[in-house]
Amino acid sequence: MISTVVWGTGNVGRAAIRAVAAHPGLALTAVLVHSPGKVGLDAGGLGGLDRALGVAATDDVGGVLAGRPQAVVYAGSGDIRPDGALADICRAIRAGAVVVTPSLYALYDQLNAPPELREPVLAAIAEGGGSLFVSGVDPGWGNDVLPLLISGLGSTVEVIRCQEIFDYSTYDQEDSVRNLVGMGLPMDHEPLMLAPTVPTMVWGGQIRLMARALGVELDRIRETVDRCPLETSVTTRTMGEFGAGTQGAVRFEVQGIVGGEPRIVIEHVTRIHPSCAPHWPAPPDGDGAHRVVIEGRPRIEVTIESTDEGENRSAGGNATAAGRLVGAVDWLVDAEPGLYDALDVPLRPAAGKLGRRQR
Structure with missing residues (x-):
């Protein structure tokens, strides 16, 4: 042992x-x-x-x-x-x-x-x-071994997209949700996690890792960020109230640019309530999911939902990340x-x- x-x-x-x-x-x-x-x-x-x-x-x-x-x-x-x-x-x-x-x-x-x-x-x-x-805790396998494995199933591959889609109201880490990600803070406040270069600092390594495995050379890594306010105040079980008009949803991409086009993309779509940004991608059952999309021929999409600590899909993601490490x-x-x-x-x-x- x-x-x-x-x-x-x-x-x-x-x-x-x-x-x-x-x-x-x-x-x-x-x-x-x-x-x-x-x-x-x-x-x-x-x-x-x-x-x-x-x-x-x-x-x-x-x-x-x-x-x-x-x-x-x-x-x-x-x-x-x-x-x-x-x-x-x-x-x-x-x-x-x-x-x-x-x-x-x-x-x-x-x-x-x-x-x-x-x-x-x-x-x-x-x-x-x-x-x-x-x-990675987001979890790493969703941004490295899984997309790389699935990419080998296609005849042609145009874009590899890795998505994390979550309702943060189930997440038991208020300091990160409010202060790092900015949920519940004014829309003119720039949270640390969304500041220029920070998404690349966190997820750029996974972009480079996939590029290395695929044998492609990156032109550069580019970031995009979009945010939506809450239309009405919402109250969460673990973190209290998030006020109307404050940040309620975030969507950002870390894009590996190859030949002038985004070819390897890590995308996060996070909300503090399902009602915010309904036009953005949503998980199948409301709480959260990890998804890999291979754009090419054929088009391949794999969605993984995991639960732990009851029905908490945020905890499920943490559990699979820990499982990868412990394993x-x-x-x-x-x-x-x-x-x-x-x-x-x-x-x-x-x-x-x-x-x-x-x-």
């Missing part, structure tokens, strides 16, 4: 605890938390399970890493503390651990990551013998120490999991 630590218990961390607990080859040995109120709580409760796992949460990072865990699932935020996340991850790698995480956007395409991010990771790998694999741990442990991306790490069948039930 591979000794595995989950670092962080937010949206991704909860799903990671469940994924590690369900994996037949992994043993959950520690859960690291930041909040003093979570210290001492059992991992089962923190992970949304109805049973104890016998692992008490701790904030003793040094003590946990001194135990030389083989793997760390790092689920700490990289949105508002990228330097802190990088330092944490390098610390775990120097302790010899395989680290999987969604938190360092620029390492989605690690070969083209900026030196100031890539070099500290490579130095930590050389010092400690650990490894790192970064895959890579044993492969990475067997591989040479290094810095890996989605083109390196295979997406494999659920060996040993079929028929296993988790409560």
